[in-house]
Amino acid sequence: MLPLTLAVTQVHNKYPIRYIFASKFVSRQKERVTLADVAQKADVSAMTVSRVLNNKDGISETTREHVLSIMQDLGYRPNRVARSLATAQTLKIGIVIPSISSAYFGAVLEGAERVLWDNGYHILLCNSANSKKREQAILDLFEEDRVDGVMVFSAHLPCDQLTSYLKKQRAAVAVNCEVEPGAAECVVTNEMQSMSLAVAHLLKDGRRHLGYVGQTINSRTTRERQRSFVLAMQAAGFAPDLERMMASDRGSGYLTARRLLEKAPEIDGLICFNDEFAAGALRACYELGRRVPDDVAVIGYDDIFLAELLTPSLTTLRLELTKPEVGALAARMLLERIAGRPTQDRFMLKHELIVRESAP
Amino acid sequence: MLPLTLAVTQVHNKYPIRYIFASKFVSRQKERVTLADVAQKADVSAMTVSRVLNNKDGISETTREHVLSIMQDLGYRPNRVARSLATAQTLKIGIVIPSISSAYFGAVLEGAERVLWDNGYHILLCNSANSKKREQAILDLFEEDRVDGVMVFSAHLPCDQLTSYLKKQRAAVAVNCEVEPGAAECVVTNEMQSMSLAVAHLLKDGRRHLGYVGQTINSRTTRERQRSFVLAMQAAGFAPDLERMMASDRGSGYLTARRLLEKAPEIDGLICFNDEFAAGALRACYELGRRVPDDVAVIGYDDIFLAELLTPSLTTLRLELTKPEVGALAARMLLERIAGRPTQDRFMLKHELIVRESAP
DNA sequence: CTGTTAGCGCTTTCAG
DNA sequence: CTGAAAGCGCTAACAG
Secondary structure: OOOOOOOOOEEEOOOOOOEEEOOOOOOOOOOOOOHHHHHHHHOOOHHHHHHHHOOOOOOOHHHHHHHHHHHHHHOOOOOHHHHHHHHOOOOEEEEEEOOOOOHHHHHHHHHHHHHHHHOOOEEEEEEOOOOHHHHHHHHHHHHHOOOOEEEEEOOOOOHHHHHHHHHOOOOEEEEOOOOOEOOEEEEEEOHHHHHHHHHHHHHOOOOOOEEEEEEOOOOHHHHHHHHHHHHHHHHOOOOOOHHHEEEEOOOOHHHHHHHHHHHOOOOOEEEEOOHHHHHHHHHHHHHOOOOOOOOOEEEEEOOOOOOOOOOOOOEEEEEOOOHHHHHHHHHHHHHHHHOOOOOOOOEEEOEEEEOOOOOO | OOOOOOOOOEEEOOOOOOEEEOOOOOOOOOOOOOHHHHHHHHOOOHHHHHHHHOOOOOOOHHHHHHHHHHHHHHOOOOOHHHHHHHHOOOOEEEEEEOOOOOHHHHHHHHHHHHHHHHOOOEEEEEEOOOOHHHHHHHHHHHHHHOOOEEEEEOOOOOHHHHHHHHHOOOOEEEEOOOOOEOOEEEEEEOHHHHHHHHHHHHHOOOOOOEEEEEEOOOOHHHHHHHHHHHHHHHHOOOOOOHHHEEEEOOOOHHHHHHHHHHHOOOOOEEEEOOHHHHHHHHHHHHHHOOOOOOOOEEEEEOOOOOOOOOOOOOEEEEEOOOHHHHHHHHHHHHHHHHOOOOOOOEEEEOEEEEOOOOOO
């Protein structure tokens, strides 16, 4: 399509490490001013420049000013790569996320980024694209990058594997993952509590035929949410009715809801894995001539930005923390751990029900 | 709120570089197997190990197998920091994005990540949070990180400053930014073309009182889209009517549309900066009792995932490339440039009008 | 086919 | 208060 051919790069999988041999035709690093250049021009030792750079005590004010002005003149920028090698600290955090483009993870990431940036850390971001293999490859590479810590969101790796990968890292925080305690700090949502809220809300309204529009992607949240639906229904005295549960992958909330409603037309209440699925469900109801909320009530999860703008506006389960706050919390926990201070190692977050038009 | 106190870190702004002095109480790097360890155990020189690692020719099969097995045994992972220092290549790309959580940028980012990962590059991601100061700080830090290239999306820095920052980088691609040619490759949208499509579509429908719901955030796209609206209206023979244009920042598309409709009730067609704004406009129409599209037609930009799920489904301007494709294109251009092969240095992308219910 | 030497640009450590 | 020497873990450039 595009007039671009790429440098040939090869991935060698026989290696214990995933190693990519990049093209040789790479332009060399630009010539850059080094600390030694500054030292020479300022007529002091490299160490003096280094001390000024790191704001160490025991430097006379005159020398300091002098060195600083030379740094200015030369447009000196310290080389963090060299610095990292010498100090065994990279000031980088590796983040693994199942999907960058999801509204949910994007918002969480934003909160984490803010906290990390404010504390001098940079983010190395990788998208696992909902693949276990890639999660493993990414975590391995983070080890090679010698990141100071990693954050994992909604991992697909099973508990034992994830645990062993995280143990190899300097510090780790897992958000909505299953990990053995000790391997990483952990932020998780209380899925049973939230699902109970939703189910109770629909039942108290006199609805009796609830359906669940789930997601198939393999993660703690998808599993727990589905399991909780069954449990909550049972707790309310209903036999689990698998006919009224249907799951599919991202993007097909609309189709799934539509098939579900066609298969089980008696359904009068739908709980959807997230707000995007719920939006699809609203559309499906509309097309099938089912009025919302009169015929079918719809509840989503996450309270995304558009939830209150939909018509009817969406009743949804909102986390007690905003999504950026969740990211920020996880980031703060990671920083604590990097600093060697142990913190509470498991945060459990609740949802609250935001009642709007789709399920009053 | 949370039982967490942070390691005290300070940002010193008097320095020419933004330098953060992190806490001293940082846990040291885990003891790790080095290349020298492997060499010793395998009873070969470091260079032999290095050659095996890099898949160089001129190694006997036996030695290679032997070294590989020792690497396995020891669980060796090469240190990319050291490698970067020695080779002056980091295999990292710095990305500056105005907002991670926006559906638009998230999708673009995802495409870029995929291409970069496939070619062995990692992403250093920073959120400029729509701040010029932060953009500058980020670009400075990318220089210190010695990234192999940078990608900038919808920068806020004015053309001349952005140009000078990008010139200092090894390679750069700017997406929807104004940059002097040569400083960076560039992918931009043709705003005049797209706005003309939208305006023509509404006018041919007999509508005469068009309004524009804009965004105030300072970027090429916001400026161009607004300017194009005026120009397109003039070209169609209407005097520019500033009364029918209103802009606000992110999140308040609903409010802006509402105020606009109250101020200029004769409006029968709205063009909105993006689909989220358009969703707000739909809601505003609903609340004001204006039927869409009968009383007011609404057009958005981007064709986000939810656009066709809204009721009425949204007529919108979709780029000829999907958002991930835009990211992927930009990433490929960057890789070409890193490889030293010059490519076309400006891509101009068109929009097409996706006609749905909100403006048939 | 394999080894030796000398850095990459910074910081740690020890002297003065 | 400042400097000299050694090294972080790897690779480039020569030898052999």
